[in-house]
Amino acid sequence: MSAVAETTQQTPIAINLSWCKACGICYALCPVKVLGPDELGKVTVIQANKCTHCKICENHCPDYAISVVGGKKS
Amino acid sequence: MFAEIEQYFRTERLPHIWCPGCTNGIIVKSIVEAIQKAGLDQDKTVIVSGIGCSSRATGYLNFNTLHTTHGRALAFATGVKLANPELNVFVITGDGDCTSIGGNHFIHSARRNMDLNVILFNNNIYGMTGGQYSPMSPSGAKATTAPYGNIERPFDICNLAIASGATYVARGNSFNTRQLTDIIYNGIANKGFSFVEAIASCPVYYGRKNKLGNAADMLKWQRDNCITKEAADRLPPEKKQGKIVTGILHHEPAPEYTTEYQKIIDKFQGGEES
Numbered sequence A: 001m002s003a004v005a006e007t008t009q010q011t012p013i014a015i016n017l018s019w020c021k022a023c024g025i026c027y028a029l030c031p032v033k034v035l036g037p038d039e040l041g042k043v044t045v046i047q048a049n050k051c052t053h054c055k056i057c058e059n060h061c062p063d064y065a066i067s068v069v070g071g072k073k074s
Numbered sequence B: 001m002f003a004e005i006e007q008y009f010r011t012e013r014l015p016h017i018w019c020p021g022c023t024n025g026i027i028v029k030s031i032v033e034a035i036q037k038a039g040l041d042q043d044k045t046v047i048v049s050g051i052g053c054s055s056r057a058t059g060y061l062n063f064n065t066l067h068t069t070h071g072r073a074l075a076f077a078t079g080v081k082l083a084n085p086e087l088n089v090f091v092i093t094g095d096g097d098c099t100s101i102g103g104n105h106f107i108h109s110a111r112r113n114m115d116l117n118v119i120l121f122n123n124n125i126y127g128m129t130g131g132q133y134s135p136m137s138p139s140g141a142k143a144t145t146a147p148y149g150n151i152e153r154p155f156d157i158c159n160l161a162i163a164s165g166a167t168y169v170a171r172g173n174s175f176n177t178r179q180l181t182d183i184i185y186n187g188i189a190n191k192g193f194s195f196v197e198a199i200a201s202c203p204v205y206y207g208r209k210n211k212l213g214n215a216a217d218m219l220k221w222q223r224d225n226c227i228t229k230e231a232a233d234r235l236p237p238e239k240k241q242g243k244i245v246t247g248i249l250h251h252e253p254a255p256e257y258t259t260e261y262q263k264i265i266d267k268f269q270g271g272e273e274s
């Protein structure tokens, strides 16, 4: 299986939930609260349209569970 | 995008074993990005590690990897490089692995100036064995073996590396990933012993024992308590007190060990009169 995440529909943020360990780093660091916790504390996209493609979430996810598609290159 | 660096991982082994919020994974990504940026051939690159949580990194990396014994990664790496100097050799080690049991290997490797790239994951504690203090635990820090606070003083490992003769010494952290990738990349370019201290967070032992909050809080701590060398150089001493200085701290090229060794070989095998 490819390690690349199944892209969540119509969002620029591809999440591989099976690698997410619910550490909370991405949604604590996202400057515009695009991300938040689901009921298990794993990441979920709550308002995709606010995403600035800053990649702070991708760069700080210790588990490589987030890929921000498009936007400027990191 | 993880897809851009996927080739450097043994993805079938992921997710890795590290605890939620442990920043080892962030540092590993910077290492891989630096290798990619330097254009190193995966088949000519060897990554050696010792024992510890951080040293488990080799298991996930798609290079020639050696997971060795506690404190001895540098000794194995020295053998690999000397046997085959054309290989690019990296060492991944923890603060316990490198500065406690491996301390003597460390100073002599630095002194010898063999072309090795060493990345020390400094989480200020022995993670793997349950949170004992290390020679890099700050004074006053709590650990399983220092329940009332550490009464020892920590090594400034970058200063020790410089004093021991390392030709490239830099420090980064797992918050400023761009800087971390850059300093590892610049270390690859140095032909000699290149040392990078990467500040890591261990939320499970160091964080919990010292009430440093959750994984995100520990990353924010790194962001707020590190300053770059460029900024530090412009600040008066009182303004940088307690701050950790990051960036390239030292770069002074010197003759490299395997090159010098080759000269001896050439001299005696090249038909020259001795």
Ligand SMILES: Cc1ncc(C[n+]2csc(CCOP(=O)(O)OP(=O)(O)O)c2C)c(N)n1
Pocket: B051, B052, B053, B054, B055, B070, B093, B094, B095, B096, B097, B098, B101, B121, B123, B125, B126, B127, B128, B129, B134
């Ligand atoms: C010869 C030997 N002594 C002791 C140990 C037990 N041991 C395993 S890992 C470790 C320390 C790990 O700390 P560090 O190097 O800082 O790595 P971390 O787990 O924090 O990443 C120790 C003492 C061992 N495996 N081998």
Ligand code: SF4
Pocket: A019, A020, A021, A022, A023, A024, A025, A026, A027, A041, A042, A043, A060, A061, A062, A063, A064, A065, A066, B021
């Ligand atoms: S940073 Fe990564 S592992 Fe942590 S909650 Fe976000 S996606 Fe999950």
Ligand code: SF4
Pocket: A013, A029, A030, A031, A032, A033, A034, A035, A050, A051, A052, A053, A054, A055, A056, A057, A058, A068
């Ligand atoms: S790319 Fe930036 S804005 Fe978009 S989700 Fe990640 S952290 Fe938030």
Ligand code: SF4
Pocket: B017, B018, B019, B021, B022, B023, B024, B053, B054, B123, B127, B128, B201, B202, B203, B204, B205, B206
């Ligand atoms: S014990 Fe600490 S260093 Fe080891 S994996 Fe867990 S958080 Fe990381």
